[in-house]
Amino acid sequence: MSVWARIAGWAALVFGLLYFFVPLAGLFEFSLRARRGVYSFDAYVRVLADPQFQATFSYSVVMALVTIVIGVLIVVPTAFWVRLKMPWARPYVEFLTLMPLVIPAIVIVFGYIRLYNTSSWLPLTGSVFGTNLLLAFGYTILALPYMYRAVDTGLRTIDVATLTEAAQSLGAGWTTILSRVILPNVLPAVLSGAFLTFAIVIGEFTLAALLDRPAFGPYLQRIGANKPYEPFALSVIAFAITWGCLALIQLVSRLQKTTRRPA
Amino acid sequence: MAFLTLTNIQKSFGPVKVVHDFDMTIDKGEFVSFLGPSGCGKTTILRMIAGFEVPTGGSIVIDNRDQGNLKPNQRNIGMVFQAYALFPNMNVHQNVAFGLKVAGKRKAEIDARVKEMLSLIKLEHLADRYPYQMSGGQQQRVALARALAPMPQVLLLDEPLSALDAKIRVSLREEIRLIQQKLGITTVFVTHDQEEALSISDRIVVMNAGRADQIGTPFEIYNKPTTRFVASFVGTLNIIEAKVVDPATSRIAIGGQQLALKEPIASMKASEVISLALRPEAVTIAEGAKGDTELTGEVIATNFLGSVIRTRIRVGENVVSFDMFNSPGIRPPAIGETITLHFAASDLLVIRD
Numbered sequence: 001m002s003v004w005a006r007i008a009g010w011a012a013l014v015f016g017l018l019y020f021f022v023p024l025a026g027l028f029e030f031s032l033r034a035r036r037g038v039y040s041f042d043a044y045v046r047v048l049a050d051p052q053f054q055a056t057f058s059y060s061v062v063m064a065l066v067t068i069v070i071g072v073l074i075v076v077p078t079a080f081w082v083r084l085k086m087p088w089a090r091p092y093v094e095f096l097t098l099m100p101l102v103i104p105a106i107v108i109v110f111g112y113i114r115l116y117n118t119s120s121w122l123p124l125t126g127s128v129f130g131t132n133l134l135l136a137f138g139y140t141i142l143a144l145p146y147m148y149r150a151v152d153t154g155l156r157t158i159d160v161a162t163l164t165e166a167a168q169s170l171g172a173g174w175t176t177i178l179s180r181v182i183l184p185n186v187l188p189a190v191l192s193g194a195f196l197t198f199a200i201v202i203g204e205f206t207l208a209a210l211l212d213r214p215a216f217g218p219y220l221q222r223i224g225a226n227k228p229y230e231p232f233a234l235s236v237i238a239f240a241i242t243w244g245c246l247a248l249i250q251l252v253s254r255l256q257k258t259t260r261r262p263a
Numbered sequence: 264m265a266f267l268t269l270t271n272i273q274k275s276f277g278p279v280k281v282v283h284d285f286d287m288t289i290d291k292g293e294f295v296s297f298l299g300p301s302g303c304g305k306t307t308i309l310r311m312i313a314g315f316e317v318p319t320g321g322s323i324v325i326d327n328r329d330q331g332n333l334k335p336n337q338r339n340i341g342m343v344f345q346a347y348a349l350f351p352n353m354n355v356h357q358n359v360a361f362g363l364k365v366a367g368k369r370k371a372e373i374d375a376r377v378k379e380m381l382s383l384i385k386l387e388h389l390a391d392r393y394p395y396q397m398s399g400g401q402q403q404r405v406a407l408a409r410a411l412a413p414m415p416q417v418l419l420l421d422e423p424l425s426a427l428d429a430k431i432r433v434s435l436r437e438e439i440r441l442i443q444q445k446l447g448i449t450t451v452f453v454t455h456d457q458e459e460a461l462s463i464s465d466r467i468v469v470m471n472a473g474r475a476d477q478i479g480t481p482f483e484i485y486n487k488p489t490t491r492f493v494a495s496f497v498g499t500l501n502i503i504e505a506k507v508v509d510p511a512t513s514r515i516a517i518g519g520q521q522l523a524l525k526e527p528i529a530s531m532k533a534s535e536v537i538s539l540a541l542r543p544e545a546v547t548i549a550e551g552a553k554g555d556t557e558l559t560g561e562v563i564a565t566n567f568l569g570s571v572i573r574t575r576i577r578v579g580e581n582v583v584s585f586d587m588f589n590s591p592g593i594r595p596p597a598i599g600e601t602i603t604l605h606f607a608a609s610d611l612l613v614i615r616d
Contacts, residue, residue, distance in 0.1 A: 158351065159346055159348065162344050162346050162348040163348055163350065165313075165315055165335070165342070165344070165348070166342070166344060166348035166349075166350075166406075166409075167350075167361070168314075168315075168334075168335040168336045169313060169335060169336070169338075169340060169341060169342040169410070169419075170336075170341075170361050170362035170365055170409065170410075170413060171336045171337075171339075171362055171365040171366055171413065172336055172361075172365045173336055176365060180361075181350055181352075184352040185350070185351055185352050187352075
């Protein structure tokens with residue numbers, strides 16, 4: 001590689017890092033200015049002490065966990081079955097799982113409200129539990145592209161057909177095969193999908209706002225409209241949560257590598 | 264008495280028929296190998312016995328019980344795969360215990376059986392290892408122990424040695440045979456390696472294009488092949504074209520040289536062209552060697568194969584190979600040299616298909 005090409009490469013990298021980190025640094029710096037004249041974490045203290053923050057954040061965490069469970073229960077058996085018995089259907093299923101990236105969340109939520117309103121045959125929006133359930137299903141749909149891809153990639157690293165047949169020849173039924181052979185072997189991939197789902201659910205606004213649920217996304221928007229420094233502190237917290245999830249994905253990916261035979 | 268009976272088994276994938284009307288009975292404790300090239304249907308038959316493929320026609324009976332309506336996990340059949348198929352998330356102990364746990368055995372019983380199986384494969388000291396921490400040979404031995412642990416009625420081995428290197432392959436196949444004999448378990452072994460099949464089987468089924476060309480003991484398969492395919496697939500074989508001279512006295516001519524066969528060919532006509540089979544190891548060039556028959560030809564090639572030297576000579580239109588054991592004092596024939604081959608007339612077999 002020539003010297004100029006190397007310099008150009010480094011310049012591009014530095015530009016990219018500045019482009020990404022300068023606004024973040026500005027955001028962080030501003031979030032520390034709550035006290036006049038000195039830097040402080042006052043905005044963070046106020047945000048973390050706010051009962052609304054605690055309630056909405058807890059609600060979103062619970063919803064994220066429910067979404068992850070539903071996603072795993074739907075995606076793992078589906079991806080397994082497609083790989084094992086219907087490999088021809090893989091492109092179609094992949095296309096289907098990509099739809100949430102194309103269809104905006106607002107379309108999905110209006111569809112839900114139209115289908116499951118109080119005068120419909122299944123009035124899910126008529127109760128808090130029903131609406132929560134609807135929200136969890138909505139989140140599952142939004143996270144589907146990430147969860148499916150993560151699980152499918154995980155399944156690609158193991159010989160699904162042979163492991164299934166080996167388990168069958170040892171007397172195992174489908175539930176045992178899925179729970180004791182397939183799921184533990186794609187667990188790092190499932191966890192990657194789960195962390196992505198968590199990051200999506202924590203910051204999601206549209207579904208929660210239109211279904212009128214006390215989630216973290218709408219709280220973030222409300223605070224942003226009414227307070228000067230707290231929204232920036234919240235943004236930094238949201239970034240930290242997302243990065244924490246990405247770090248965990250990296251961690252479980254490394255864990256997966258160490259349990260595989262070196263090529 | 265027949266323990267495993269395959270009756271009129273057929274299998275088609277769409278319009279392609281891969282197994283044609285296959286019949287066979289296997290006795291309890293017998294070791295039967297299915298030998299054949301890729302795509303001959305041997306693995307398909309094995310997978311039908313295991314329940315992974317559903318036969319298009321015919322029946323599979325094990326110990327007087329029709330397996331037709333049984334799912335793979337209801338058949339009590341142990342299987343070892345080419346790719347080991349150990350569960351990567353479980354250590355050796357957990358892998359071997361898997362079938363016993365699924366069967367709902369008590370912990371004490373499971374531990375005792377796993378210990379017994381690991382002692383059988385001599386890997387007790389690796390009970391805590393994970394598959395990725397073991398060699399291919401060790402993994403395959405664990406796979407064997409895992410398949411045997413639930414005490415299956417039949418053991419199926421689907422090319423279990425193919426992924427291993429040559430030395431491990433030889434030692435493991437001997438180990439498999441010893442364990443099989445010790446447990447007396449009925450075993451079906453699929454391989455494309457003739458040496459493997461010949462060395463460990465009670466009987467061999469040579470498969471060709473979805474049909475059993477010949478079923479017999481290794482000795483019968485090697486020494487008395489009944490079809491051209493079996494003769495050419497098992498071992499190295501010279502196929503020699505000859506012209507019938509006198510059917511009544513079994514005299515024939517190879518490249519103008521006349522000789523008498525031991526086999527009667529009275530049903531053939533004079534001047535008819537027939538195919539003969541001759542094993543390279545049945546031929547010698549030593550002076551005064553045993554053998555009542557001779558053929559003379561010109562050396563066209565010699566190949567050094569380590570323990571043997573394979574030489575090819577031209578006899579008329581035919582090329583005949585023969586083997587000489589290598590030793591420091593041996594002088595391989597020179598190319599262009601004219602030499603005489605000696606062999607017993609009984610080693611010259613008529614291929615009738």
